[in-house]
Amino acid sequence: xDPKEVEGRWYPIWESRHYFTPEANANPRARVFSMVxxxxxxxxYLHMGHALNHTLQDxxxxxxxxxxxxxxxxxxxxxxxxxxxxxxxxxxxxxxVNRRDLGREKFxxxxxxxxxxxxxxxxxxxxxxxxxxxxxxxxxxxxxxxxNAVKEVxxxxxxxxxxxxxxxxxxxxxxxxxxxxxxxxxMRQVKGKLYHIAYPVGHAVTNRVEGLAExxxxxxxxxxxxxxxxxxxxxxxxxxPETMLADTAIAFNPEDERYRALAGKSATLPxxxxxxxxxxxxxxxxxxxTGFLKVTPAHDPNDFAMGRxxxxxxxxxxxxxxxxxxxxxxxxxxxxxYEARKQVxxxxxxxxxxLKTEDYTHNVGHCQRSGVAIEPLISTQWFMRMxxxxxxxxxxxxxxxxxxVPESAAKIYFNWLENxxxxxxSRQLWWGHRIPAWYTPDGQPVVARDxxxxxxxxxxxxxxxxxxxxxxxxxxxxxxxxxLWPFSTLGWPDQTEELKTYYPxxxxxxxxxxxxxxxxxxxxxxxxxxxxVPFRTVYINALILDPEGQKMSxxxxxxxxxxxVFDKYGTDAxxxxxxxxxxxxxxxxxxxxxxxxxxxxxxxxxxxxxxxLLNCDDVLDTQGGAPLDWETEIAPPELAxxxxxxRLNRVGLGVRDALGEFRFHEAASTLYHFFWDDFCDWYIExxxxxxxxxxxxxxxxxxxxxxxxxxxxxxxxxxPVMPFITEELWQRLPHKGETICLAEFxxxxxxRIDERAEREMALVIEVITRLRNIRSTFNIAPSIxxxxxxxxxxxxxxxxxxxxxxxxxxxxxxxxxxxxxxLPARKGSARAVVGASEIAVPLEGLIDFENERSRLEKELNKxxxxxxxxxxxxxxxxxxxxxxxxVVETTRARAEELxxxxxxxxxxxxxx
RNA sequence: GGGCACAUAACUCAGCGGUAGAGUGCUGUCUUCACACGGCAGAAGUCACAGGUUCAAAUCCUGUUGUGCCCACCA
Numbered sequence: 001x002d003p004k005e006v007e008g009r010w011y012p013i014w015e016s017r018h019y020f021t022p023e024a025n026a027n028p029r030a031r032v033f034s035m036v037x038x039x040x041x042x043x044x045y046l047h048m049g050h051a052l053n054h055t056l057q058d059x060x061x062x063x064x065x066x067x068x069x070x071x072x073x074x075x076x077x078x079x080x081x082x083x084x085x086x087x088x089x090x091x092x093x094x095x096x097v098n099r100r101d102l103g104r105e106k107f108x109x110x111x112x113x114x115x116x117x118x119x120x121x122x123x124x125x126x127x128x129x130x131x132x133x134x135x136x137x138x139x140x141x142x143x144x145x146x147x148n149a150v151k152e153v154x155x156x157x158x159x160x161x162x163x164x165x166x167x168x169x170x171x172x173x174x175x176x177x178x179x180x181x182x183x184x185x186x187m188r189q190v191k192g193k194l195y196h197i198a199y200p201v202g203h204a205v206t207n208r209v210e211g212l213a214e215x216x217x218x219x220x221x222x223x224x225x226x227x228x229x230x231x232x233x234x235x236x237x238x239x240x241p242e243t244m245l246a247d248t249a250i251a252f253n254p255e256d257e258r259y260r261a262l263a264g265k266s267a268t269l270p271x272x273x274x275x276x277x278x279x280x281x282x283x284x285x286x287x288x289x290t291g292f293l294k295v296t297p298a299h300d301p302n303d304f305a306m307g308r309x310x311x312x313x314x315x316x317x318x319x320x321x322x323x324x325x326x327x328x329x330x331x332x333x334x335x336x337x338y339e340a341r342k343q344v345x346x347x348x349x350x351x352x353x354x355l356k357t358e359d360y361t362h363n364v365g366h367c368q369r370s371g372v373a374i375e376p377l378i379s380t381q382w383f384m385r386m387x388x389x390x391x392x393x394x395x396x397x398x399x400x401x402x403x404x405v406p407e408s409a410a411k412i413y414f415n416w417l418e419n420x421x422x423x424x425x426s427r428q429l430w431w432g433h434r435i436p437a438w439y440t441p442d443g444q445p446v447v448a449r450d451x452x453x454x455x456x457x458x459x460x461x462x463x464x465x466x467x468x469x470x471x472x473x474x475x476x477x478x479x480x481x482x483x484l485w486p487f488s489t490l491g492w493p494d495q496t497e498e499l500k501t502y503y504p505x506x507x508x509x510x511x512x513x514x515x516x517x518x519x520x521x522x523x524x525x526x527x528x529x530x531x532x533v534p535f536r537t538v539y540i541n542a543l544i545l546d547p548e549g550q551k552m553s554x555x556x557x558x559x560x561x562x563x564x565v566f567d568k569y570g571t572d573a574x575x576x577x578x579x580x581x582x583x584x585x586x587x588x589x590x591x592x593x594x595x596x597x598x599x600x601x602x603x604x605x606x607x608x609x610x611x612x613l614l615n616c617d618d619v620l621d622t623q624g625g626a627p628l629d630w631e632t633e634i635a636p637p638e639l640a641x642x643x644x645x646x647r648l649n650r651v652g653l654g655v656r657d658a659l660g661e662f663r664f665h666e667a668a669s670t671l672y673h674f675f676w677d678d679f680c681d682w683y684i685e686x687x688x689x690x691x692x693x694x695x696x697x698x699x700x701x702x703x704x705x706x707x708x709x710x711x712x713x714x715x716x717x718x719x720p721v722m723p724f725i726t727e728e729l730w731q732r733l734p735h736k737g738e739t740i741c742l743a744e745f746x747x748x749x750x751x752r753i754d755e756r757a758e759r760e761m762a763l764v765i766e767v768i769t770r771l772r773n774i775r776s777t778f779n780i781a782p783s784i785x786x787x788x789x790x791x792x793x794x795x796x797x798x799x800x801x802x803x804x805x806x807x808x809x810x811x812x813x814x815x816x817x818x819x820x821x822x823l824p825a826r827k828g829s830a831r832a833v834v835g836a837s838e839i840a841v842p843l844e845g846l847i848d849f850e851n852e853r854s855r856l857e858k859e860l861n862k863x864x865x866x867x868x869x870x871x872x873x874x875x876x877x878x879x880x881x882x883x884x885x886x887v888v889e890t891t892r893a894r895a896e897e898l899x900x901x902x903x904x905x906x907x908x909x910x911x912x
Numbered sequence: 913g914g915g916c917a918c919a920u921a922a923c924u925c926a927g928c929g930g931u932a933g934a935g936u937g938c939u940g941u942c943u944u945c946a947c948a949c950g951g952c953a954g955a956a957g958u959c960a961c962a963g964g965u966u967c968a969a970a971u972c973c974u975g976u977u978g979u980g981c982c983c984a985c986c987a
Binding site: 001187194236237238239240251283284285287288289292293294295300301302303305362363408411412415416419512513543547549551580581583584585586587588589590591592593594596597598599600601602603604606607608609610611612613614615665666669672673680681684685692769772773775776777779781782813865866869872873876877878879880881882883884887890891 | 914915916917918923924925926930931934935936937940941942944945946947949950951952953954966967968980981982983984985986987
């Protein structure tokens with residue numbers, strides 16, 4: 001099977017015929033099933049995570065669509081503020097242009113140009129993957145209607161006091177020159193130094209102090225308070241000595257008795273000369289360093305909070321460019337923060353105040369996008385108040401209105417929401433949604449949907465509505481618009497039909513890394529503005545690891561491109577492998593063996609169908625007539641037919657249930673074993689004599705039609721996971737309808753499950769397997785035809801064997817099968833016990849007695865072992881009285897059966 | 913520092929109260945008229961360790977060890 005010839009042919013047809021719009025379902029009473037795609041970045045390209053995420057969504061969408069639902073799977077992309085701006089800036093750089101040279105307006109135009117030319121990569125790749133999304137409803141987070149929703153939400157939240165503007169400490173990315181949210185900060189382990197610095201108390205230091213380090217080293221009772229002939233000093237430990245230029249206090253723990261006497265006093269800041277008071281604060285750990293903490297309220301989040309608590313002065317010495325500002329002494333001004341660090345250290349060293357430098361590994365916040373170390377700065381930004389929004393979002397999941405699968409993912413969600421901090425939503429970028437605010441000449445903000453409304457609001461405030469207004473320059477965090485995705489894409493704030501029909505969505509499929517960024521925020525916004533959760537179920541798909549079990553990352557160079565995988569194994573196979581690997585786990589390692597197995601499976605499907613087409617052409621209605629109906633009985637079904645029909649229905653039910661509960665691996669493996677083992681290895685094999693018969697008989701025609709029926713139904717079951725190969729093959733079979741995409745998903749019917757047929761077939765299979773086993777054990781060439789005798793356990797088994805005699809003979813390569821009441825006690829025959837029936841294969845001259853004895857003894861041991869376990873239970877009075885009666889009953893029955901088998905095997909071994 | 917997972921066959925993983933399954937790999941065998949990306953047969957696991965609950969534990973509880981992930985302001 002060559003997937004390349006087939007895949008790629010079908011998508012254009014599906015798309016042009018609009019099979020994937022909900023309108024393709026004409027049934028007015030159809031149930032609605034909706035999903036929105038997690039919008040990939042417009043700059044994005046398909047990676048393995050998408051391949052998995054989309055395969056699972058597509059499987060659900062196709063399955064629901066084939067099950068009669070009106071399905072909307074809405075696609076789209078995210079404008080990805082920072083990522084996209086960076087891409088275009090890089091492009092400009094090649095032209096030797098800086099974005100500032102271009103100006104904001106021109107730059108934004110360039111971004112739109114870029115999108116028009118290069119923004120369609122992932123959409124093309126989604127078609128390669130087979131995503132059955134409704135392209136007629138594709139959205140982009142910067143679309144007019146979505147921007148409108150953004151403005152509306154911003155204004156409403158502001159009016160309610162849930163958005164505010166203020167001066168706080170934020171994460172500043174010197175790389176991107178913008179504020180970023182806590183979530184965009186990534187902690188990295190950095191090997192740094194911990195510097196111990198002495199601050200004089202009650203005196204200033206202008207000349208070098210000698211011997212301080214030795215004094216510090218020699219402290220017997222470790223203390224940061226050094227009393228020397230040169231005066232008193234306190235020692236602080238810091239990883240960022242350059243920030244001392246902005247110190248405005250020194251803190252110690254109120255419980256710390258060592259330093260209590262310093263309360264109310266102050267130290268003199270070296271290099272600066274500023275008096276910095278001692279303060280007492282709980283956050284200081286007595287046991288860390290010396291127990292003194294330098295407080296830099298303008299450059300550290302902790303110190304910022306402390307500064308507020310203690311009314312400290314906020315002095316900023318590092319600017320947005322990460323260089324020392326004019327508020328520092330002249331000699332440091334303009335130095336980069338790391339240069340400043342060196343200089344400060346050198347200067348302290350010169351004064352004899354640097355007492356100790358030790359290696360120190362600690363975590364430093366870095367900008368996720370630019371990789372540059374964050375500079376905590378005080379800045380005026382827009383914030384969203386999260387606590388009041390988080391509470392309903394927590395409640396909704398607790399009450400089960402939205403369910404996480406796997407359930408454990410909800411814990412991640414709760415954990416974050418319960419400790420949520422306000423969200424800095426403004427960004428100093430050009431690409432994104434402009435914050436809908438204007439400033440009066442005196443700098444007062446007016447938040448409004450447009451300038452006109454801003455003026456109206458001024459008038460309402462009693463202010464002059466005709467002043468010159470300056471529009472806010474900042475844009476919103478990309479996630480601000482993403483969080484509205486489930487309803488902004490459906491027309492909100494207008495109360496559209498679409499919104500009524502498709503909101504809330506049924507399922508959201510996404511990765512756990514995005515629970516905070518996106519899922520939690522969508523929950524908050526959905527509840528706030530729609531009054532209802534945005535999705536009933538959140539399915540968290542696994543994180544894909546490389547074959548070594550490592551996280552894929554560009555720096556490790558172990559990233560696997562899904563398109564390469566599709567190319568090598570076929571898209572259907574890759575999809576099948578991903579589905580089959582989607583267990584309840586949080587990770588999934590992509591094994592080559594799984595891909596090979598899936599590729600072989602596709603090949604098996606191809607060849608099995610090829611066999612059927614080749615041999616059953618006389619009953620194919622190639623004119624595309626009605627599909628063959630199982631009920632069309634030309635000849636009565638025999639056991640194999642009853643059995644495969646039962647299995648088909650059982651599998652239909654099983655796959656339905658598995659998909660309904662997001663047990664994707666179970667659906668995949670059920671299909672795999674049904675198709676390969678049941679259909680190919682047993683049903684087709686048993687049907688071969690009929691199928692390949694030279695002269696057609698009513699029975700051969702019936703069997704052919706049944707094979708085609710089962711095959712056609714199987715392709716439907718497989719289609720949600722393997723859309724291309726199934727469409728290709730389905731089109732070559734008799735079928736109703738123009739595409740398998742809209743064919744009915746084989747509904748398993750419990751009434752068609754035939755327990756008796758399955759039980760009987762299991763026995764026949766075991767008889768055949770035992771006979772083959774004997775052949776294999778004694779290494780009997782296939783060319784040698786054997787005779788066999790079987791003594792059935794009872795009349796019904798005798799009847800069963802008689803009915804299936806031809807199959808048994810052919811599949812076990814037996815030329816003569818005698819059904820007898822009792823096996824003759826003949827030496828030189830290999831024996832087996834199946835249930836209560838016994839089998840003998842006369843092997844005069846061929847049998848190796850030792851071989852046979854060990855084979856049988858091994859078998860016997862297995863049985864005895866099992867019997868022993870049962871005996872232990874049955875002889876236990878507590879088991880009899882306390883275990884469930886049906887368990888006791890089946891245990892007894894099994895014990896009896898084993899007793900019988902053991903007795904028979906013993907007899908056989910003795911006869912040897 | 914806090915939280916969450918996970919430890920089952922050589923590898924990757926299912927199973928999650930009635931003494932173990934899959935895919936790959938491995939062994940043997942067969943080029944039998946769909947498929948060697950195949951058929952047939954087979955070998956392989958004291959279910960990490962120690963306690964406990966239960967008539968019964970890979971499965972539930974506790975602890976130990978090991979591994980992974982997430983969150984967090986120890987300067």
